Amino acid sequence: MPLSVQTRREKQKAELRSELLDAAHKLVQEEGYEGLTIRKLAKRVGYAPMSVYSYFADKQDILFALAADAFETLAKRIEDHPADDPIEALQVVMTEYAAFGLGNPNEYRTVFMTEKVKPPEGRTFAEMQEGNPLMKVLINRVEACVAAGKLKGDPHAIATMLWAVGHGTISLLITFPFYPFGDQQAFVKRMCDFTLAALATQDVPPLTETPVNC
Amino acid sequence: MPLSVQTRREKQKAELRSELLDAAHKLVQEEGYEGLTIRKLAKRVGYAPMSVYSYFADKQDILFALAADAFETLAKRIEDHPADDPIEALQVVMTEYAAFGLGNPNEYRTVFMTEKVKPPEGRTFAEMQEGNPLMKVLINRVEACVAAGKLKGDPHAIATMLWAVGHGTISLLITFPFYPFGDQQAFVKRMCDFTLAALATQDVPPLTETPVNC
């Protein structure tokens, strides 16, 4: 089947977009997060600065795309990680997640700590899962724990609570590196163990279905 | 004792600083967080834009100062809140904290979710407590719980863990209002109850004293 004209054009557009992303990635590698400016990026690919806006809504959009790549890699790494016990598998998620956040604070920030304007056009929850492959892994492994009888309750609720604890832990460590948490790894492990131990003793009801406010 | 010249000058400087803060506060009230620009602020108080930098290191510094005021008010509100049971007193902290964060996302953001550059010159932990009156209240109430035998372990460690959970919960609600948490209040309450219940059953050891890694 020959590509329709429209398809070809879209492909071309996608190519240029990823060329821009490549250049952006390199720029960040070479000059750090602050080093990425629209003008430099445009010059790098031989375009006028404003042309970048044909491919990305704004600078945040670029940063998001870069960070999303990084998170996808993380998700793959987690999936590839061996884990016999379902609870251990969950611990791997938390640990790797934390290591990633601490090792890539800029990416973590742009995805989880910056102002969001995107009102999701379609189904919010599904989007959330599509958008973040991590959430998928997390829920899968929670479900495995529930199936194995190690945890009890609604997987979505459990996953969300784990996310809240994990995110709180990591974002505090990122934002206040000088606060006396003691050893970062140890603090992460403590929070993880604490939460899993607590979850092991409780049956977690589903989240209330009150419509999203805001 | 008459004021020394130096003191008088410092006072004058402090006055102008707070005049600037007042103007900034009004600007934010009138035009929103985005409405606060250095140029507008300077014009408001009849100064040249660059003069603002004699009183604040940068724009963030202004936002911080504004947010710090708001947090102080919150701390006072919490302290004034009646609470018979020490655990209930702790719940009040969490609840009010959450309500504040959800009601003042901008202030919450600037204090807890923005890049920090300040390397604390003196003792880090003490600064942390001075800087944030909330942490003081939190630790006090945790200590009360420990004293009453409702909780067991190191107060600083317990407070830090509560902070991590509370912060994770609130910052997720702020950043992802469209994620299906269900009812926000209910989610906050759930996380709070979950954590306190878990803490009630564990003896919390002090945090490791490994030097801060940054």
Next chain:
DNA sequence: ACGCTGTATCGTACATGTACGAAAAAGATT
């Protein structure tokens, strides 16, 4: 081949934070 239409590209312009150093003001010293 020739115009038509929509899209990709980009030139210009503006608001913003803030670096740098000059100018002015205040204070100290003689």
Next chain:
DNA sequence: AATCTTTTTCGTACATGTACGATACAGCGT
């Protein structure tokens, strides 16, 4: 009072994100 020193104020300039609208250009029908 006069001069020197220090601090405060601010004029200018630059890098940046991006709004707006013009231009060039590709694909289409005739």
